Amino acid sequence: SAVISQKPSRDICQRGTSLTIQCQVDSQVTMMFWYRQQPGQSLTLIATANQGSEATYESGFVIDKFPISRPNLTFSTLTVSNMSPEDSSIYLCSALEQGSSYEQYFGPGTRLTVT
Amino acid sequence: SQQGEEDPQALSIQEGENATMNCSYKTSINNLQWYRQNSGRGLVHLILIRSNEREKHSGRLRVTLDTSKKSSSLLITASRAADTASYFCATGLILTGGGNKLTFGTGTQLKVEL
Numbered sequence: 001s002a003v004i005s006q007k008p009s010r011d012i013c014q015r016g017t018s019l020t021i022q023c024q025v026d027s028q029v030t031m032m033f034w035y036r037q038q039p040g041q042s043l044t045l046i047a048t049a050n051q052g053s054e055a056t057y058e059s060g061f062v063i064d065k066f067p068i069s070r071p072n073l074t075f076s077t078l079t080v081s082n083m084s085p086e087d088s089s090i091y092l093c094s095a096l097e098q099g100s101s102y103e104q105y106f107g108p109g110t111r112l113t114v115t
Numbered sequence: 116s117q118q119g120e121e122d123p124q125a126l127s128i129q130e131g132e133n134a135t136m137n138c139s140y141k142t143s144i145n146n147l148q149w150y151r152q153n154s155g156r157g158l159v160h161l162i163l164i165r166s167n168e169r170e171k172h173s174g175r176l177r178v179t180l181d182t183s184k185k186s187s188s189l190l191i192t193a194s195r196a197a198d199t200a201s202y203f204c205a206t207g208l209i210l211t212g213g214g215n216k217l218t219f220g221t222g223t224q225l226k227v228e229l
Contacts, residue, residue: 001160031214042203043158043219092157094217101163102146102207102215108157 002027002095004107012113013083020079021110023093028073033094033104034066043092049076083114119204119220127226134191136223138204139184146207147180148217149189151200158203161189194227201225 003026013019023032034046047055047068055068070076080087093107119140128134138147146165150158164171164180164187171178177190191198201224205217 004157033217042221043205045217048214048216096214102209103160103163104148104205104207104215104217105160106150106158 001103002029002097002105004093004095004105006091006093006107006110008110009108010111010113012115015084015114017083018079018081019083019112020077021091021093023076023078023095023107025074025095027097029095029097030073031096032070032076033096034068034076034078035092035094035106037090037092037109039088046078046091080112083112085114088112088114119206119218121202121204121220121223123223124221125224125226127228128194130194130196130227130229132194132227134194134198134225134227136189136202136204136225138187138189138220140187140204140206140218140220141185143208144182144206145209146215147178147187148205148207149176149178149187150203150205152203152222153200161202163207191225194225196227196229199225199227 005024007022032049035043037043045058046061047057049055049068049070051070067079090109092109119138122137148163149161162173164178175192180187201222203222204220207215
């Protein structure tokens with residue numbers, strides 16, 4: 001199974017600033033995904049990141065707020081822009097391996113607190 | 116939305132007992148996956164069951180899927196304190212362009228006491 005790492009693991013940020021989260025996979029993957037998990041809640045898909053194309057955003061999420069890059073088959077970034085306390089969440093990166101049985105693996109998450 | 120609803124929301128058992136968690140969903144799926152999350156950390160993939168499968172085993176885990184009732188269950192046998200975690204089901208839809216879109220359930224918090 002793919003091993004996924006994320007940086008930073010946690011951060012405390014001030015309102016109005018931006019944070020970029022990095023996601024690295026140890027093998028080439030077809031699709032990468034970014035999820036948000038608000039405190040005490042389940043996971044919500046933010047967007048799907050495909051290499052070489054624009055990310056596809058879910059309803060309620062927009063590119064200006066959550067710009068995503070996917071420069072190659074093993075790496076992606078998610079930026080949380082112009083942060084407010086409501087953005088305090090765990091952000092998780094996920095990946096689907098090429099030729100997989102659709103098993104999807106997750107990184108350890110980035111715990112973001114906005115003050 | 117095809118978000119799964121999990122039942123119970125919280126479950127407390129003694130070590131050695133079995134734990135059963137249920138997941139219901141609303142629309143057709145291609146697969147269903149179960150995950151474990153410890154204390155708000157990353158998700159650990161437990162098992163995937165396809166829509167044409169009815170039951171799957173992995174170690175102490177047993178997963179069933181009933182597509183006619185749109186429900187799945189996760190059974191953990193002979194539970195251990197280390198099984199204490201939140202458990203999530205996620206329904207999967209295979210996308211036209213490839214890939215698999217997951218929609219997560221609400222989760223069950225399991226506590227296994229010594």
